[in-house]
Amino acid sequence: MVDKPMSIHRTRFPFSITKLLFWSLILLSFIVLFFLGSPPSSASPSHRRRSLRGGDWETSVRESAKSKSLRVLVTGAAGFVGTHVSIALKRRGDGVVGIDNFNRYYEASLKRARSNLLAQHKIFVVEGDINDGSLLKSLFKLGKFTHVMHLAAQAGVRYAMKNPKSYVHSNIAGLVSVLEACKNANPQPAVVWASSSSVYGLNSKVPFSEKDRTDRPASLYAASKKAGEEIAHTYNHIYGLSITGLRFFTVYGPWGRPDMAYFFFTKDILKGKQISVFEGPNGRSVARDFTYIDDIVKGCLGALDTANRSTGSGPAQLRLYNLGNTSPVAVSKLVRILEKLLKVNANKKLLPMPPNGDVFFTHADISLAKKELGYNPTIDLETGLRKFLDWYMDYYSSSSSLPKRAW
Numbered sequence: 001m002v003d004k005p006m007s008i009h010r011t012r013f014p015f016s017i018t019k020l021l022f023w024s025l026i027l028l029s030f031i032v033l034f035f036l037g038s039p040p041s042s043a044s045p046s047h048r049r050r051s052l053r054g055g056d057w058e059t060s061v062r063e064s065a066k067s068k069s070l071r072v073l074v075t076g077a078a079g080f081v082g083t084h085v086s087i088a089l090k091r092r093g094d095g096v097v098g099i100d101n102f103n104r105y106y107e108a109s110l111k112r113a114r115s116n117l118l119a120q121h122k123i124f125v126v127e128g129d130i131n132d133g134s135l136l137k138s139l140f141k142l143g144k145f146t147h148v149m150h151l152a153a154q155a156g157v158r159y160a161m162k163n164p165k166s167y168v169h170s171n172i173a174g175l176v177s178v179l180e181a182c183k184n185a186n187p188q189p190a191v192v193w194a195s196s197s198s199v200y201g202l203n204s205k206v207p208f209s210e211k212d213r214t215d216r217p218a219s220l221y222a223a224s225k226k227a228g229e230e231i232a233h234t235y236n237h238i239y240g241l242s243i244t245g246l247r248f249f250t251v252y253g254p255w256g257r258p259d260m261a262y263f264f265f266t267k268d269i270l271k272g273k274q275i276s277v278f279e280g281p282n283g284r285s286v287a288r289d290f291t292y293i294d295d296i297v298k299g300c301l302g303a304l305d306t307a308n309r310s311t312g313s314g315p316a317q318l319r320l321y322n323l324g325n326t327s328p329v330a331v332s333k334l335v336r337i338l339e340k341l342l343k344v345n346a347n348k349k350l351l352p353m354p355p356n357g358d359v360f361f362t363h364a365d366i367s368l369a370k371k372e373l374g375y376n377p378t379i380d381l382e383t384g385l386r387k388f389l390d391w392y393m394d395y396y397s398s399s400s401s402l403p404k405r406a407w
C-alpha cells in the first residue's frame, strides 16, 4: 500500500520533466527562429516593428529623401496642408519624407487616402508621432534633411474645449520634440512651421499685421500656437536654428479638413440638415480671410526657398509671416456661394456666436510675405470653393456613406 503511491510518483515525475523539456525546446526554437528571421537593424524595438510592418523602412526613407536640391521632412504629411506641400515639393524635384501619426481627430480614411496619393507620388510617409524622439533621431540620421516643414498639429479652434490636452501634446510638446531633433541633427535643418491667424485673438486693428499684438488669444488652440512662436524664439536664440513661422488664415480646398465649416456645411446642406451660422453682436456678420490651398502652398515653398541655413549657435534667421488672402468674406456669404454652386437652399439657423474660442473676423496684411517670399494669392473664395466641390463630389461619390463628424 505504501509502495504503490511511490511507484506512481516515480513514473509521473520523469514524465513531467520530459514534457517540460519538450515544450521549453519548442518555445526556444520559436524565439531563435523569430530573431534570425528579423532584418538586421540598428534601430530601437519600436523602429524594428515599423520595418517589419513597412518593409525595408530605412531604404524607403533614404530613397524618398534623395535629391540634388532640398531634402525636406514634412511632419503631418497626411494632413490637408502637408499632403499638398509634399506633392508640390516632390513635383519640382525635392526629396520628401513624411511623418504622420494618423490620429482619429477626423475620419482616418481621408488621411489614408491622402497617404495613398503621396505614395503614388513616391513620397514615403512614416507612421509615427513627433513626440517619439528616438524615431525622429533615426529619421534625421537617414534623411540628412536640409529643411523641415513642420505641419503636424492639433488643429481646430472649438475642439480645444473638448480635448485641451491634445493641444499641449501636439502643439507644444510635439513642437519641442521636433526642435530638439533639429538642433541635434547633422546637418541642422532650417525649419518652417505652421502658426495660425488665431494668434491675433482679440486684436481689432485691421488688417492684421505681424507687428500687431498677439498676447490676447481667444482659445487654447490660439494660445498653443502663440506658445509655439515663443518656443521658436528660444531655439533660434540658443541653438542658432533658422526658423520661419507662417500664420495661415482659414485654409480651404480639395482634400481639406472635415472639421472646418466650409466642409461640414457642404455635407449638411447636401443632406438637408440644419447648419448653424454664427453672428456677431447686433447681427453683425462673422468673417474670415479664407485662403485657398494652392496659394498657401506657394507661400510655404517661398518660405523654404528663402530660408537661410541654421548656424548651430549664434545669430540665425527668425521670421514670421501672415499667409492670408487679404479679402475677408462673411460666413453668411460663404453659405450663399455654397448654395449657388450646389444648387440647394441651405436649412440655416442664425445664432449668436457661442463662447467657443472663435473670433469675429480675420483679415491678413500680407505685404511682408509679398515682399520677402514672393507670396501672391490669386484665388477668390467662389473659384476655390468650386474646385473644392469638384473634389468633394468625386471623392465621396465612390463611398456609400458621407463623412461623419468625430468632434
Ligand SMILES: O=C(O)[C@H]1O[C@H](OP(=O)(O)OP(=O)(O)OC[C@H]2O[C@@H](n3ccc(=O)[nH]c3=O)[C@H](O)[C@@H]2O)[C@H](O)[C@@H](O)[C@@H]1O
Pocket: 155, 156, 157, 195, 196, 197, 198, 199, 248, 249, 250, 251, 259, 260, 261, 262, 275, 276, 277, 278, 279, 286, 287, 288, 331, 353, 358, 359, 360
Ligand atoms: O486660420 C486659422 O488660424 C484657423 O482657421 C480655421 O479656423 P476657423 O477660421 O475658425 O475656421 P472654421 O472652423 O472653418 O470656421 C469658419 C467660420 O465659420 C464659423 N462657424 C463655424 C462653425 C459653425 O457651426 N458655424 C459657423 O458659423 C466660425 O465661427 C468661423 O467664423 C482652422 O480650423 C484652424 O485650424 C486654423 O488655425
